[in-house]
Amino acid sequence: MYDYYLGGKDNFAVDREASDQLSLAAPGTQALAVNNRRYLQRAVRVLAEQFGVRQFLDHGSGLPTQDNVHQIAQQVHPASRVVYIDNDPIVLAHGRALLADNATTTVITADMRDTDGVMSHPDVEKLIDFDEPVAALFVSVLHCVPDSDDPGALVRRVMDRLAPGSFIVVSHLVSDDDPVRERLTDFMLTATQGNWGRVRRTDEVTAFFDGLELLEPGLGEISAWRPDGRPAPVQESAEWIEFGGVARKS
Template sequence: MSDAIDTKTPSVARMYDWLLGGVDNYPSDREACQELLEIAPSSKALALNNRAFLRRVVRVLAQQYKIRQFLDHGSGLPTQDNVHQVAQQVDPQARVVYIDNDPIVLAHGRSRLDQNDRVAILKADMRDTKKIFQHPAVVDLIHKDEPTAALFVSVAHCLKDEEVVPMLSAVKDRLAPGSLFVICQLVSDRADVRDRVTALMDRATHGTWGRVRETREVRAYFDALGLKIIDPGLCDVTDWRPDTDLVPRQKEDDWVEWGGVGELLSP
């Protein structure tokens, strides 16, 4: 796969970066975001709340569940308080592998994320589980007999319906009991929002996107894997163990990031 950066085609990672107030994006990304905001005006607040959830859930898993190794699938562009920074604040020995196939993510990630020998970023499609687990960085950092946090934060909507559960199941088969899956994606109760956003992103990314779904479909991921959902259950991620009331409020009822955390039990 070429590492050339396509600046003409919007990138999900760069669009997310723009919504978070970042600068690692191009006119094509900003134009797509403006179209997105016309359909779902709460998208900026949603992005900020989703990033806060990622920081919060990593901290909870490191502090309360003693997780010391993290696989961040579809990690996106680096920003403040990345997964390894949060986890290593709890335990400096925590190990993190970031996985992405976007050239700009890799370019920025290697300079901003690869900060010590307990952090790695690898170029891989998150659906290629076999390649990921055979990669030397994963072999070295992710110990197969220890519980792992497998992060799938705001990525399932980038995949086709038939791809999501097989990917999650392939990861499950390689993790130890006690591992935790963090799964959330964009959902909406409004069919017009689901259809219009899906059409926009499919067109903007030239068909490399999935679908805005309904909450019942995200719940089905956890059911398919047989995961034990931990408190507070599946919800708008803004409401997952909030640690502050000072969050951007989504004033419209267009869409939310919805999901939670499930524990992999012993067979």
């Protein structure tokens, strides 16, 4: 669905149908998806260029699509190391085919909630030096984690394992309107047969960053995070947004 919204070719008829239905239920979803991808690109570029980060763990990466993490990071530092983490075997097969000639980027099949399993995975241990700073990416994925699995605890586990000077990048679907949150959450739970989390409030997502040093401009709607001059698509509805920011572990 995400690839379809971004104008890619790696999607199926069922993805296109579900995306069109989601756009009817939640106007502006495609603009939100484009803005989210551009936010990811800006965050990776800022961390690589301004903070010298050369290691990236992309949790819940999905199918590789246009201008992905490794492409941005390796434009800045060609030796940058990137691991994409997803629980879908199709992502593994497709990603490894695309990355066959890239020795410093890989895809692993794992449940991102299993922090120990991810960090002890042989392919992760081969590429990532956990004694050096790492950027942990949770871009438009934590709303897929139900409360029973505690996405805030997941973020804390990951950051506890990373070296000082590491970063976290988060974007998350939020709404402070109770009926909107319930309607969109119910829609996505139905569409995914219960394999989803929920749209959360801004204060709930803000709590994910407790104890970390936020980079300017702090937390907010992601198209406003260090804009690069490209006009941002206008989301038709402001009732729900992608909210997030970037923070550093001291």
